[in-house]
Amino acid sequence: MNKASLKEKYLIYKVRQNKDAESYGQLYDYYVDRIFRFILFKVSSVETAEDLTSEVFLKTWEYINTTDKKIGNLNALLYKVARNAVIDHYRKKRNDVIGTDEDFMHSIADHRINIEKDANLKIEIQSIEKHLGKLKDIYREVIILKYIEEFSVTEIAEVIDKSRGNVRVLLHRALQALKEIAGEE
């Protein structure tokens, strides 16, 4: 067990036993960027991503403090909750299609950090985001988890509740689809 995961387990223990808000705050600090990013690439607006991210952390707190199960992998748990929050969001909206390319790029572009320093980099990022927006939701999801969040195949399988074999096939197909979209432009 490495040092980072030991610290995380200790923080989770403090949250469960003492309902320690500050410990949960430390977990929030560690995960907020990646959860926000994951949700942002699945919804069309930053405002929605912010709202859903808040919801995810509140729901996770409630889950940690009500469940009897051991929290073996907080990383996977947070992404599962995030995934479900996005699904619920679209169910309410009755719309499982991501926004237009323009909406997507505009909303992402407003919230870059330190990208302005390199205009070329900004253009590249906007370009790849546009391609990502054209993928099927499940393809986009596995691409985000694998190549942006650097999850292992096992971790991806746990988050999306599929077998490892299934995940490998999805990754292969998703990458092919993305290359085709990128190649067309």
Add this chain to the structure above:
Amino acid sequence: MPNITEQLKQLKQVKPRKEWVDSERELLLSQITRQTAVKQQSVFVNSWYLAKSLMPGSLLRFVARPVGVLTVITLFIFSSGIFGVNASKNSLPGDFLYSVKLTSEKVQVGFTVAEEKKAQMHMGFAEERVNEIEAVSQKAITPQKKQEKIDVAAAGLSQEMKKTQQTLEQVKQDSTKSKLIVEAVQKVDQKAEELGDRLEQQKQELLQNDVLVGKSMDIAKEATDVTAVKAVEVIVDKREKGDVSVTDNELVETINKKINKEQEKIKQVETQVKEAAQGQAKLIVDQEKDVETLAVDQKNVDQNIIPNQAEQKLTEAKDFLNHGDLGSALEKIKESATLTQEAKVGAETIVSQNKEAAEQAEEVATDPSEILPIEDKNAEGEKETTIENKGTLKVE
């Protein structure tokens, strides 16, 4: 063209706004802090959970199995967590375990499913708040500390009443017809009336003992009155939707009782208003105020008009009741109660102002610097000046 996976990795630079992250963190922590209370547990229980979190499952099972049963029994006996919740039952506002008491109440509600049972549960907790107010009143502490603790309990009482009202609304929306539901709501009505009476009695005792109770008790009393009427509203609504668990005669009797109770309140308030007006008139005469001031103060005496208006509303309520319009009768009772409360608060304000003015006048009368001395010319050595109206002042 860079490799597509390299391009994807660059998306890792997408991050939320720092201001949003910081403000969201603060909001999140304040929300979760409000929801929770610290559980007091023994070192044994804490160590067990820490081990369970950090050790691999297989090792834990190997260690735990031989002494597992014994350990569980020991933990059960010595766990201060259990003792903590029990010990908190008698705690009062300001006590260390008071937050544990409130949290355990929330947990109990959380485990209750039926709305009418939740309403009864909230009334039970409301009664506990009244018990706390009564207990604090008996404590040998300063009036200020009493007031602070009572304010906390009274605020808690108001909250329980609000939750009861919300739960009653849910019961009203539920189309289930059941004698149990109606009985439960009737109990809520009776309990609310009882708590309102106890609260009023306690407030008068505190005022007599010079403990200045804040607005919190008035607000709590009003909330109990609203809850009592709300309960009857729910029963009337159920009846109108065809629920036969309660008869029309029973309902008419209940509403009549409410009207009679309101009439008693109006009589008490009329007496209070008259006393307040008399007190003010006496003060005006004593202080020899000028005519303009007299006119300004006179408006306060017009409080006695409000009880008449409240009485009028009750007459209208009786009319509606006689015509079988129970819902409208209840509305008039509510309007009457609001007016009565207004007159009562007004009368109490005037009494308090009178008291303050009387105290100020007394201070002025005994303050030598305000009175011009008249010298006694015959005195030698030690001069003695005689103050015209009150007391003497020695000047050396």
